[in-house]
Amino acid sequence: MKKWMAVGLVVVFLLGLVMGASAQKKKVSVLWAEYDGLTPDYAANLESAFEKEYPDIDLNIISTPWDKMHDRLISFVAGKQPPDLSVIGTRWLLELMDMGVVEPIEQWLSKDLLNNIDPALMEGKIKGVLYGLPVAAGTRLMYYRSDLIDKAPETFEEMLQIAQKINKPEEKFYAVGMSGKKYVELTEYAYYLFGNGGYFFEILPDGSYGKCTVNDEAGVGALTFMNDLVNTYKVTQPGVAAYRRDELQDLFISGNLGIFFSGGFTAALLEQRGAQFQWSVAPMPHFEGKPQSTIIITDSIVLFKDSQVKAEAAKFLDFFYSDPWRLEFDKLVGFPPVTKSLANDSFFQKPVYQVMIQQIPGAKGWPLMPEWPECNDIIWDNIVATFLGEKTPQKAMDDAAQEIDSIRGM
Numbered sequence: 001m002k003k004w005m006a007v008g009l010v011v012v013f014l015l016g017l018v019m020g021a022s023a024q025k026k027k028v029s030v031l032w033a034e035y036d037g038l039t040p041d042y043a044a045n046l047e048s049a050f051e052k053e054y055p056d057i058d059l060n061i062i063s064t065p066w067d068k069m070h071d072r073l074i075s076f077v078a079g080k081q082p083p084d085l086s087v088i089g090t091r092w093l094l095e096l097m098d099m100g101v102v103e104p105i106e107q108w109l110s111k112d113l114l115n116n117i118d119p120a121l122m123e124g125k126i127k128g129v130l131y132g133l134p135v136a137a138g139t140r141l142m143y144y145r146s147d148l149i150d151k152a153p154e155t156f157e158e159m160l161q162i163a164q165k166i167n168k169p170e171e172k173f174y175a176v177g178m179s180g181k182k183y184v185e186l187t188e189y190a191y192y193l194f195g196n197g198g199y200f201f202e203i204l205p206d207g208s209y210g211k212c213t214v215n216d217e218a219g220v221g222a223l224t225f226m227n228d229l230v231n232t233y234k235v236t237q238p239g240v241a242a243y244r245r246d247e248l249q250d251l252f253i254s255g256n257l258g259i260f261f262s263g264g265f266t267a268a269l270l271e272q273r274g275a276q277f278q279w280s281v282a283p284m285p286h287f288e289g290k291p292q293s294t295i296i297i298t299d300s301i302v303l304f305k306d307s308q309v310k311a312e313a314a315k316f317l318d319f320f321y322s323d324p325w326r327l328e329f330d331k332l333v334g335f336p337p338v339t340k341s342l343a344n345d346s347f348f349q350k351p352v353y354q355v356m357i358q359q360i361p362g363a364k365g366w367p368l369m370p371e372w373p374e375c376n377d378i379i380w381d382n383i384v385a386t387f388l389g390e391k392t393p394q395k396a397m398d399d400a401a402q403e404i405d406s407i408r409g410m
Contacts (some may be wrong), residue, residue: 002269025058026312027123031076031086031324032061033069035136035300035333036246040092050319057312061285067244070373077101077304084307085316087134090298091366093132093396098370103303106130110315113321116339123365124300132300132315138335139296139354139359142392143260143267154292156195159259159285163235166258176229177246177260180241180384185366186376187245187295189383191261192222194293194403195286200367200375212404214379215397221287223393227386239341242327263297264334267352282353283359296363375404 032043043061050059062083063402064072071090076188082101096102106114106129117134124132144152148166153159163175179188193199198218202210213219230236235242237251245262253270254262255277260266261284270279284294303313319325323341330337336353337343366372382396 004082019166023326025056026309026314027060028309028312029060029062029083030313030316031069031073031083031089032063034063034065034184034302036249036265037067037272037332037334037376038329039332041165042328046325049325051314053319054312054315057309057315059316078158081170082304082305082306084309085301087135087299087301088132088368090132090134090300091368091372093124093126093300093302094368095370095373096302097131098336099128101304102131103310104129104306104400105133105301105303108303108310109111109133110314110318113318116321116341118338118340120377123296123298123368124302134338135301136333136367137296137298137300137338138264139356139363140191140261140263140284141225141293141294141297141355141359142284142405143262143270143279144282145258145277146280147278148258150348152280153259154283155226155288156285157190157288160233160235161227163229163259164233164355167235169234173258174237174251175235175254175258177243177248177257178226178230178240179237179243180244180387181244181247182377182380185297186380187297188261190295190366191378192226193219194364195284195290196222196225197287197290197293199364200379209367211410212375212401212408214404215394215401220393220397222398223383223386226286226383228395230387231389241387264336264352264356266334267350268332268334281355291362292359293362293364295341295359296365298365370403371408374407378403 027370030380040063043063047059047061051057069087073086077099088096098222120138121134124130127361143154149162153162159176168174191376196218198213198216200212200214202213204210230240237257249262249266249269250258251257252266253273253275267281283292286292289322301317303310307313321339326337327345330342331347334352336356337345337348342348379400382391382400385391386393
């Protein structure tokens with residue numbers, strides 16, 4: 001009996017040690033974006049490997065679909081329970097700064113990490129202060145069926161000619177893919193707007209944003225062309241307004257689209273899923289007489305002011321940005337590397353990466369303004385109203401510009 005009591009006391013003692021050690025662990029939470037192509041195993045393996053390297057830190061990676069990232073993050077912040085770190089679309093940064101919740105991150109980062117990232121990618125540096133560490137950056141490009149299209153179109157007018165030749169709706173094959181359902185970002189309209197020499201706002205001499213300009217010649221022309229593809233020439237998939245970007249991507253991967261605009265992540269998915277057709281990539285088309293341009297998108301990781309484990313969070317960043325983990329991450333999501341140490345890796349010499357890099361000089365980013373998410377939705381609603389025949393392109397963009405100027409006090 002005494003022997004069993006002794007064993008019991010030892011077990012209780014050991015459990016106490018384990019519980020004590022667990023209680024002493026510093027907990028680091030990361031709101032993690034589920035990029036297209038990024039597998040759940042990657043996050044699980046990253047978490048496990050980091051905790052093995054740092055047994056005194058309890059890492060909690062909170063995986064979240066991209067289309068829910070913004071709302072989930074804002075809910076955490078509003079509930080005064082922000083994570084320690086979060087992936088964000090860099091265009092959300094001003095909104096977070098306006099809320100006063102993000103911490104200047106540079107002071108917490110190691111010199112090795114900072115020196116390993118090209119300053120040109122530091123879109124998260126506001127007035128000389130770095131708030132967001134770039135986690136992904138890339139221009140959008142054109143994917144096309146090279147087994148059906150001999151030469152990639154350079155202009156949207158050429159694209160329309162090709163589209164009318166290859167479109168076969170009776171076989172459920174559609175020439176041009178277009179997404180009309182809200183999915184975080186208004187990329188589809190940006191492709192045509194930028195290719196028509198336009199932008200969302202007037203840029204004032206001091207670099208600030210003036211009035212909304214989506215109702216100018218470039219903005220209305222872009223929407224008119226999109227609407228013609230959908231409703232006049234009918235070379236897009238039916239029910240455009242019901243398709244999100246990821247659903248459109250699935251349609252291309254399944255072989256039902258001839259031309260489709262996306263990011264590098266689609267190339268990764270085409271390879272992962274073993275697409276049964278020949279495809280290639282080319283720079284984003286532009287309208288005749290207008291310069292080639294596409295959108296460049298950066299995402300960042302931010303550190304929150306309320307974090308009680310900033311030093312431990314910085315250790316995670318050093319770990320995540322090390323070559324082995326970044327190489328696997330970049331391969332899965334299909335973005336070019338943001339770290340200098342991977343720039344010459346043989347994997348990134350593929351055409352998809354070379355086209356993305358080629359387009360950088362003429363590329364434009366999203367407007368960096370706190371009101372942009374609301375502006376994004378207003379423009380999107382009016383585009384859908386056009387597709388549904390409720391408004392003309394001019395009326396839709398006039399309404400959008402007027403509402404956006406109103407909420408911005410202009």
